[in-house]
Amino acid sequence: MKEVGIALPKSRGVGVGIVGAFLLIFIFYYFYGGYMTLTLFAVILLLIFYHAQDLLLYHPDLPTNSRIYVPIPTMHNLPHLTVSIKTPDDVTLHAFWISQPAERCKSVPTLLYFHGNAGNMGHRMQNVWGIYHHLHCNILMVEYRGYGLSTGVPSERGLVTDARAAIDYLQTRHDLDHSQLILFGRSLGGAVVIDAAADTVYGQKLMCAIVENTFTSIRDMAVELVHPTVKYIPNLLYKNKYHSLNKISKCSVPFLFISGLADNLVPPHMMRALYNNCGSEQKRMIELPGGSHNDTWIVDGYYQSIGGFLLELQQQPSPLQKPPEKSNVWIELEHKIIDV
Template sequence: MMEGYWSLILYGIGGILATSVGLLVAFQEKLIYVPVVPGLTKSYPITPARLRLLYEDVWLRSSDGVKLHAWFIKLAPDSRGPTIVFFQENAGNIAHRLEMVRIMLQRLQCNVFMLSYRGYGASDGFPSQEGIINDSQAALDHLIQRTDIDKSRLVVFGRSLGGAVGAVLCKNNPDKIGALILENTFTSILDMAGVLLPFLRYFIGGSSSKGPKVLNRFVRSPWSTIDVVGQIKQPILFLSGLRDEMVPPTHMQMLYAKAAAHNRSCQFVDFPNGMHMDTWISGGDHYWRTIQSFLEENRGVFNLDFNALIIIY
């Protein structure tokens, strides 16, 4: 009887693992990347023109030839303030962030470049970690070629998945980007798998997780931000909503600890009522003043030498 009982348990565990591997292999991109929110369409519901914003449709080619769309929104035709490269969360498209960006322009007196990742909005292709990293580089290369902005004042702002994207871009371009802002970003997709699917926590996870983590090898988009932030040289501002219902706030604390151990120019600010998507709303005036102060305090680091840069395509 006991042998049969243990056999059933082992078969059950094996079945869970087999099913989990199958789901990871077949559907992981659909779980990580959500270009179309249920009930909405892939197309943009509005454009910046609806909010009376001065903007330009930008079409790019990623390094692997995928056609990308972006909006470059300017505060004014002759604006020479900071240019913020905004990387969005994993669900929906850039149009869903326009109200936040409208306020960002007013409060920070900046320009904003909004990229549609491949497979999102009007961009072609299908999302993947390697592809989106290439897309972000194409966006930066485009900005560096422009003559109507102050290229020594480029700042990357990423929320959630966008923080993982922005962190990689900053690590790869320490001489082109002046600062990084991370909001409600995860340590890694491996760690998030254990949060969203607790029964897998023993079989999948990041460097701080316990267990054999045998499913890690099947994850194609690990987005291990915890391993990237420790290599970033630019100033970093961490914005954490303590009521984040998607990414545990401990993830942001771990990211800050890892970065601050190697980078003295790190700041961590939390917002007691901030949830995953509304920290910029619930944080109110304090939220915007925090970012404004960070940009002003680090203005001196935006003196990058672009005369020495050579862009190769």
């Protein structure tokens, strides 16, 4: 599924609003004159810019019929259950639970998959097929609010709420190993993953986090896609911020960064900046030449690199497996008794 950058709003409601705004300006000019009209015009432009940002970022209707037709995993010979997840603000998320066979379902990692800013989760099935068969993970695919068959309207606060609700849902299942939870996000999904991983409560529930071709912030992306002068727009005027570069420094979970060096939408230097600023003591950067924004997963070595990182984490001893610092506690206690 192709993710998209900045696009012109296509909503009929926005067009009607713009026409109404200019009509209001004309009436205001007729009664109050130039200076007041100029001030009103500036305020209206700012309001239009602020509220149009959701239309520029979120594209659940691309391609056509993405809100009503979601390809299912069985089309790619993947076993699945369709599940509904309720969020704290009463939004219903549409999700696919794709589990490994019953005999190993409880012993393998579970990957929570967050997609990009366009289409729906069904458009990512080829990549999910590869994860299922090469990495041998259980997979929960989640559609954000306002995408596919999920209810609600997309927003930054909404999407990060959806991520936490999905993690909470997995904690209620008894057919998986809760200590092997992986968050995976591509593009916009990477920003959602970073937000959850930086959370002091939810970050502790993760084995690791994986982000692919994601950005440092919406403001940085606007500079890249629109014009360098955009950096002078005050941050408070951005409705969606996704300050991943700031949040990544708070992350302590193991982190894997996957960067396609031929990405012509999100510059690879943003992935390098995220890696350099990541607060985790165990982090790794995988740079794949020839990988573009949407198809890095088809590059040779992609699944092998992820598998190697996960194997390294699984082979690490847990805190209970570490040998005690003292080999014989009773001798120490005996000396203390004698000293007394």
